[in-house]
Amino acid sequence: MSQPRSGSVKQVSSTANPLIKAVRALHQRKARAETGLFLAEGHKLIVDALEAGWIPTMIVALDPPTEAVSALAAKVRALGADVVFATAAVMEKVARRENPQTVIGVFEQQLADPKAMGPGTIVALEEPRDPGNVGTIIRTADALGAAGVILIGSSADPFGVEAVRATMGSIFHMKLARMEADAFRAFAASRKGPLIGTHLAGSVDIRTVTPGASRILLMGTEQSGLTERMAAACDTLVRIPMAGKADSFNLAIATAIGLYELRRGELTAG
Ligand code: SAM
Numbered sequence: 001m002s003q004p005r006s007g008s009v010k011q012v013s014s015t016a017n018p019l020i021k022a023v024r025a026l027h028q029r030k031a032r033a034e035t036g037l038f039l040a041e042g043h044k045l046i047v048d049a050l051e052a053g054w055i056p057t058m059i060v061a062l063d064p065p066t067e068a069v070s071a072l073a074a075k076v077r078a079l080g081a082d083v084v085f086a087t088a089a090v091m092e093k094v095a096r097r098e099n100p101q102t103v104i105g106v107f108e109q110q111l112a113d114p115k116a117m118g119p120g121t122i123v124a125l126e127e128p129r130d131p132g133n134v135g136t137i138i139r140t141a142d143a144l145g146a147a148g149v150i151l152i153g154s155s156a157d158p159f160g161v162e163a164v165r166a167t168m169g170s171i172f173h174m175k176l177a178r179m180e181a182d183a184f185r186a187f188a189a190s191r192k193g194p195l196i197g198t199h200l201a202g203s204v205d206i207r208t209v210t211p212g213a214s215r216i217l218l219m220g221t222e223q224s225g226l227t228e229r230m231a232a233a234c235d236t237l238v239r240i241p242m243a244g245k246a247d248s249f250n251l252a253i254a255t256a257i258g259l260y261e262l263r264r265g266e267l268t269a270g
Contacts, residue, residue, distance in 0.1 A: 004078075004079055004080035005080055006077050006078060006080065007058070007076065007077045007079075007080050007081040007082040007083055008082045008083070009073075009077065009082075009083045009084075009085070010082070010083070010084050010085070011063060011084075011085045011086075012084055012085070012086045012087070012090055013086070013087045013089075013090065014090070015089060015090055015093040017090070019084065020060075020084075020086070020090055020093060020094060022035075023039070023058070023060060023084075023094050023104070023106060024093060024094050024096065026038060026039045026106065027039070027096055027160075027161055029157050029160065032109070032157065032159055032160070036108055036109050037057065037106055037107065037108060037109065038106075038107055038109055038159035038160075038161075038164060039104055039105070039106060039107075039161055039164065040056075040104070040105045040107055040164055040171070040172075041095065041100070041101040041103075041104050041105075041161065041164075041165065042101040042102075042103065042104075043068055043069060043072060043101070043102065043103055044169065045105070045164075045168075045169055045172075046059065046072060046076070046103060046105040047072065048169035048172050048173075049105065049107060049169075049172045050075070050076070050079075051172075052172040052173050054107055054110070054172050055076065055079045055080065055081060056076055056081045056105040056106055056107050057081060057082065057106050057107065057108060058081055058082040058083070058084065058105070058106040059072070059073060059076055059081060059082075059083055059084070059103055059104065059105045059106070060084045060086050060090075060091070060094050060103070060104045060106075061073055061083065061084070061085055061086070061102060061103040061104075062085075062086065062087075062088060062091050062102040062103070063085035063086055063087060064085075065085065065102070065103075066102060069102055069103045072103065073085075073103075076105075091104075109159050110176075111176055111177055111178060112148060112175035112176060112177050113177065114148065114150055114177045114179065114187050115187070116175070117147040117148035117175050117177070118147045118148075119147070119192075119193075119213045119214050120145065120146060120147030120213070120214075121146050121147060121215045121216070121217060121259065121262055121263060122146065122147050122148050122149070122150060122191075122215070122216045122217070123137060123141045123146050123148075123149045123150070123216075123217050123219070123255060123259060124149075124150040124151075124152060124184065124188075124216050124217070124218045124219070125137065125149070125150070125151055125152060125155060125218075125219050125221075125251075125255075126152045126153060126181070126218065126219065126220055126221055126226055126227065126230050127152060127153040127154055127155055127221040128151065128155045128156055128219070128221060128222065128251060129155070129156055129221060129222055129223070130156055130222055130251070131156040131157065131158075131160045131162040131163035131166070132162055132163070132166050132252075133156070133222065133250070133251045133252045134151070134155065134156045134157075134158050134163045134166070135158070135162065135163035135164060135165065135166025135167040135168075135171070136166045136167075136252040137149065137219075137251070137252050137255045137256075138158060138163075138166075138167045138170050138171060138174050138176065139166065139167045139168050139170040140252065140255060140256045140259065141170070141174055141255075141259065142167075142170035142173050142174045143170075144256075144259045144260060144263050144267070145263065145266075145267070146174070146259060146263075147175065148174065148175035148176065148177060149174055149175070149176050149177070150176075150177045150178070150179055150184065150187075150216075151176070151177070151178045151179075152178075152179055152180070152181055152184045152230075153180060153181050155178070158171065158176055159171075181227075181229070181230065185230075185233045188216055188218075188233065189233075191214050191216065192213065192214040193212055193213055193214030193215040193216065194212070194215055194216075194235035194236060195215075195216045195218055195233060195234045195235050195236075196209065196215055196216065196217050196218065196234065196235065196236050196238055196262070197218045197220075197226055197230065197231055197233075197234030197236070197237045197238070198217065198218065198219055198220065198226075198237075198238055198239070198240065198254060198258050199220065199225060199226055199231055199234075199237040199238070199239060200225060200239060200247075200248055201237070201239070202236075202237035202238045202239035203237060203239075204236050204237065204238045204239070205238070205239065205241060206238040206239065206240050206241075206257075206258060206261045206262070207241075207261055209236070209238060209261065209262060211262075211265045211266060215262060217255070217258050217259055217262055218230065218234060219251060219254060219255050219258070220251075221251075222250075222251050225248075238258070240254060240257050240258060240261075
């Protein structure tokens with residue numbers, strides 16, 4: 001098999017450099033949609049990515065690099081990624097904050113086919129708005145061994161910097177898909193297991209749901225919960241019992257409790 005071409009190495013000290021401008025633009029959803037790229041900040045996240053088989057197209061690293069970043073730069077370069085060594089001022093510009101990470105990776109977005117998600121439990125989110133919730137749910141789905149996460153309709157971008165940060169590396173491990181509502185309902189109907197919606201008015205206590213394969217756990221949007229149409233498509237509507245005065249759980253917390261309850265009997269200690 002032929003070796004990949006080694007990536008280039010550049011040194012940049014000007015914040016006006018076009019390459020730096022293009023990387024910085026990836027903080028905006030529009031630029032991410034146009035290029036299909038996204039940013040992952042920090043040495044740990046890039047190492048996680050490599051371990052999961054994701055190769056960055058480029059990394060931008062503080063000049064002079066630490067020993068660990070230098071080794072990482074050599075590794076990704078050998079895999080074909082370009083390496084840009086940048087001054088502290090340029091790093092701040094790219095990260096859009098003071099005291100940025102010492103290395104930032106640029107990756108190609110990858111989405112999965114929901115049909116290829118396997119027989120485990122899928123988490124589906126109807127129009128989640130908060131990128132922190134989306135990232136936390138991807139991390140939770142990974143931690144609890146979900147088969148994948150589906151974002152339905154116009155949702156927060158899972159490849160935004162805030163969402164990627166909240167995934168703590170799970171963006172590189174979890175199968176992720178996006179679907180419109182109609183396509184999702186058709187997919188859910190074609191899947192063997194039930195579509196289990198979570199709803200404040202659900203008639204079934206989630207703790208009574210029995211184990212089973214190919215289930216989909218469906219969560220509603222932060223403001224108004226599941227739409228009527230989506231709730232009507234569910235085989236069961238479950239509620240998570242609450243005490244106290246809060247009217248509901250935060251979306252990411254409800255997903256964690258819901259998925260944990262559904263997977264309780266399948267999780268092994270340790
Ligand atoms: N005011 C919204 C409503 O009427 O549904 C609250 C939405 S809640 C913040 C976001 C989502 O978390 C809900 O759509 C549901 O999927 C889930 N959720 C939160 N608390 C829940 C509970 N006690 N039982 C079932 N689902 C819950």
